[in-house]
Amino acid sequence: xxxxxxxxxxxxxxxxxxxxxxxxQPAPSPQRVIFDTDMGNDVDDALALAVLHALESRGECxxxxxxxxxxxxxxxxxxxxxNTFYGRPDIPVGVVRGGVTPSADFQTTVAGMRDASGRAxxxxxxxxxxxxxxxxxxxxxxxxxxxxGSVVIVQTGFSTNLARLLDAPGGPELVARxxxxxxxxxxxxxxxxxxxxxxFVEFNVGQDVASARxxxxxxxxxxxxxxxxxxxxxxxxxxxxxxDYGYVAHHPVRDGYVAYRGARFPYDRxxxxxxxxLMAVRPDHGYFGRSAQGRVTVxxxxxxxxxxxxxxxxxxxxxxxxxxxxxREAMVLLASQPPDRR
Numbered sequence: 524x525x526x527x528x529x530x531x532x533x534x535x536x537x538x539x540x541x542x543x544x545x546x547x548q549p550a551p552s553p554q555r556v557i558f559d560t561d562m563g564n565d566v567d568d569a570l571a572l573a574v575l576h577a578l579e580s581r582g583e584c585x586x587x588x589x590x591x592x593x594x595x596x597x598x599x600x601x602x603x604x605x606n607t608f609y610g611r612p613d614i615p616v617g618v619v620r621g622g623v624t625p626s627a628d629f630q631t632t633v634a635g636m637r638d639a640s641g642r643a644x645x646x647x648x649x650x651x652x653x654x655x656x657x658x659x660x661x662x663x664x665x666x667x668x669x670x671x672g673s674v675v676i677v678q679t680g681f682s683t684n685l686a687r688l689l690d691a692p693g694g695p696e697l698v699a700r701x702x703x704x705x706x707x708x709x710x711x712x713x714x715x716x717x718x719x720x721x722x723f724v725e726f727n728v729g730q731d732v733a734s735a736r737x738x739x740x741x742x743x744x745x746x747x748x749x750x751x752x753x754x755x756x757x758x759x760x761x762x763x764x765x766x767d768y769g770y771v772a773h774h775p776v777r778d779g780y781v782a783y784r785g786a787r788f789p790y791d792r793x794x795x796x797x798x799x800x801l802m803a804v805r806p807d808h809g810y811f812g813r814s815a816q817g818r819v820t821v822x823x824x825x826x827x828x829x830x831x832x833x834x835x836x837x838x839x840x841x842x843x844x845x846x847x848x849x850x851r852e853a854m855v856l857l858a859s860q861p862p863d864r865r
């Protein structure tokens with residue numbers, strides 16, 4: 524037998540002797556993600572975006588686009604700052620028109636930061652959100668380019684953009700064809716006697732009730748909802764902000780976190796929006812539980828309720844004390860992970 528033939532025969536025999544479970548498995552394809560956010564209203568949106576970038580650096584997801592439901596000129600530029608910081612300046616950014624929260628918040632402070640010479644601290648191309656394309660157009664274009672059933676949308680703000688997508692010609696059909704699941708941070712599903720207030724209306728729902736009602740009534744794919752109680756059980760530690768982001772003089776997430784509460788820093792902050800981002804990419808890591816299948820409804824005042832229903836399209840997330848510890852550890856490691864390219 525020729526040496527090369529003998530070598531190939533031995534290699535084939537060795538491969539046959541390897542147990543199937545031990546053989547190399549093809550790497551799973553990165554989860555395709557669209558992030559729809561009210562960036563600027565709370566700093567958990569910034570942490571969620573950082574987590575998505577870290578997961579992309581690890582090969583676990585691909586951030587296709589970011590759409591913004593905060594109608595303020597510096598919300599989209601702040602998103603562009605974060606994307607550029609992580610080495611992905613070309614991610615499309617779309618913005619709402621006629622949105623419900625036009626106020627200036629931490630994103631305005633970060634976008635306006637200057638060094639001693641008067642130059643902008645952060646490199647970015649989008650300097651005014653009014654120059655960005657409208658969000659629904661971005662959603663339609665990006666979704667149309669993806670394989671069927673491949674996209675997870677993460678909504679961590681108001682339902683304005685996605686409700687408008689459903690109203691667009693062919694919008695529901697496009698969503699049904701391209702989206703696998705919608706991860707939403709909204710509502711409250713905890714014990715009634717532990718709600719923040721009687722008749723509690725969660726912020727993301729209450730700011731645009733009509734759109735939230737339309738979303739849960741008409742969205743054609745499964746929806747998983749992370750309620751107020753889940754993120755409230757997992758606090759992002761100020762100690763991480765002080766300790767883990769010092770590998771650069773200026774970090775847009777750290778600067779945003781500090782600016783959000785100003786003189787009240789340091790503070791720990793609930794991770795409401797981060798829970799949905801983490802669940803979108805790592806649904807089977809055991810960070811959270813899921814309710815039985817059912818249906819979420821929103822009443823005229825914005826109060827959210829859930830009715831169990833066999834085969835229903837909706838679930839809500841749950842979290843145990845042990846899961847909260849694991850989820851927080853993952854969030855800290857991912858949000859503070861340095862960029863793999865700058």
